[in-house]
Amino acid sequence: MRPVMADENENPPKDTPPAGGNPADEQGAADPEKAGDKTSPAADAQGGAGGGKAASGDTPPANGGAAGGGGGGANNTPLSTALNPQIVQAVGTTNHAVLNGAGPGANGIAYQKVAQAAAYAVQDSTDYMRNIMSMASATTGVALQKMLVEKTTDPYADIIKAATQAVTDAQQTFTNVGTASSGVVKDFDSMA
Structure with missing residues (x-):
């Protein structure tokens, strides 16, 4: 039988979220206050670059959401300024x-x-x-x-x-x- 380490029994594995918690909270990306108001690519895909962040269960933002009206999808930026x-x-x-x-x-x-x-x-x-x-x-x-x-x-x-x-x-x-x-x-x- 393998000896059991003290940390193995006390701390849950990092792959499974703690009971009642959000796995994104553990990484600090879902809370805009903690993340320094930075958006991730996943958040951009859900709510557009400037269209807000939609969490699961929330209603999509009025200015674009997944359709990307705020910057993640079609916008009115001229091509010459959008390119390098x-x-x-x-x-x-x-x-x-x-x-x-x-x-x-x-x-x-x-x-x-x-x-x-x-x-x-x-x-x-x-x-x-x-x-x-x-x-x-x-x-x-x-x-x-x-x-x-x-x-x-x-x-x-x-x-x-x-x-x-x-x-x-x-x-x-x-x-x-x-x-x-x-x-x-x-x-x-x-x-x-």
Whole structure:
């Protein structure tokens, strides 16, 4: 048999409330005088932050009770003052940085697209000039061969002249396309 300690028989266990007492009284939370008028989360849930404390058996307070009219539920406090001002400022700063940075970023992408289109135009005019020069060379070779075989320049001299003029025109087209493309890119850069 286990020896019985003197305190074991005299003091009731702390888990069970003393006869006729309130377990909250033992902790000092139910009596507003003892608790220093502090409300616990459970009291807030029952009576709202400022809506009073409802004990069991009491009628709920007129200003909100469990519905939370006094502050625990819906209230008329603006969201900007209900939140931490540092968080509101951080979100505002982030939004400002993102939105102001979007313009230059979008302009940069648009500028790259315009520059790329201008480069394609110059590349296409280069291909055109190369193709014209290839055809002019072939045409001139065939015309010279015919001139030697037939021992006449008519009409082959005119064909060689037309082929040479086509090369000159292709070179002029290349220069015009290059100048126009460069102007478009420079003008877009100044607008952006």
